[in-house]
Amino acid sequence: MQVNSSNGSLQQRIFSGTGSIGGVHLPDFNDKYVFSKKKSGISDEEYRKQIVAQAYKDFEKGTFQNKSDGFNKLMKNYTSEVSPDRKGIITSGLKAVSRNRHNVLKPIDFVATLLEGKVKYQKLPSGNSEYIEFYDKNGEMVATYSNNGWTMYTTNAEAARQTEMCMIYNEAWGNAKRGLPIVGGESVNEENLKSSFDVKA
Numbered sequence: 192m193q194v195n196s197s198n199g200s201l202q203q204r205i206f207s208g209t210g211s212i213g214g215v216h217l218p219d220f221n222d223k224y225v226f227s228k229k230k231s232g233i234s235d236e237e238y239r240k241q242i243v244a245q246a247y248k249d250f251e252k253g254t255f256q257n258k259s260d261g262f263n264k265l266m267k268n269y270t271s272e273v274s275p276d277r278k279g280i281i282t283s284g285l286k287a288v289s290r291n292r293h294n295v296l297k298p299i300d301f302v303a304t305l306l307e308g309k310v311k312y313q314k315l316p317s318g319n320s321e322y323i324e325f326y327d328k329n330g331e332m333v334a335t336y337s338n339n340g341w342t343m344y345t346t347n348a349e350a351a352r353q354t355e356m357c358m359i360y361n362e363a364w365g366n367a368k369r370g371l372p373i374v375g376g377e378s379v380n381e382e383n384l385k386s387s388f389d390v391k392a
Contacts, residue, residue, distance in 0.1 A: 212282060213289025215321075218334070218341045220278045223263040225343055226270045227277040238269055239359055246363035247373060255364065256357070269356050273348040275327035276307045281334055284310030284325050308333070 209217045218225050249259045287303040300313045311324040323336040331346045
C-alpha cells in the first residue's frame with residue numbers, strides 16, 4: 192500500500208485554520224488521511240465496483256494509488272466506514288484536557304474516560320510541552336498530539352479495510368494493464384474470460 196504511513200501511523204503534521212479547543216489546533220477532519228466514523232449506506236459490493244472502476248480510470252491516466260485524487264477520496268470513504276469516531280474522541284478529549292488544565296498550576300498527568308474512549312494527558316515539567324494520547328472504546332490509540340502537531344494512528348479494522356481495498360484495486364489495475372474488460376462492475380481475469388468462451392463453444 193502506498194498511502195503515506197509508517198508503522199500504522201501518519202507522520203506528525205501541523206494543521207492551521209481548523210479552529211482550536213483550549214489553545215490546541217484541531218486536526219483537519221476533511222484531510223484525505225484523517226479518517227473518522229462515517230456510515231454511507233453503500234454496500235461492500237457497490238464499493239468494490241467503484242474501486243475497480245477507479246483502478247481502470249487511474250490506469251488510463253497513468254496514475255496509481257495515492258497519486259490519484261479519486262483513489263484517495265475513495266480510500267477515505269471506504270476506510271471511514273469502519274473508523275472510530277476520531278472527531279468525537281479528539282474534540283471531547285481536548286475539552287476534558289482544557290477543563291483539567293485550568294485547575295492545576297503544576298505539571299499534571301491524568302486520564303479521562305470519554306463516551307467513545309479515553310484521553311491521556313501529560314504536561315511536561317518545562318511547562319511548554321504537552322503530550323496527549325487519544326484512545327477509542329476498544330483501547331486502540333487513534334491519535335496523539337505533541338509539539339503542536341498531530342499524529343493519526345490506524346486501527347486494526349482500518350488497516351484491514353485499507354489492505355482489502357488495495358488488493359481489489361491492484362488486481363483491477365493489473366487487469367486494466369493487460370487490456371481485460373470490466374463486465375458487470377468487475378474486471379474479468381483471464382481464467383474467467385476463457386471459461387466464458389468455453390461455455391459458448
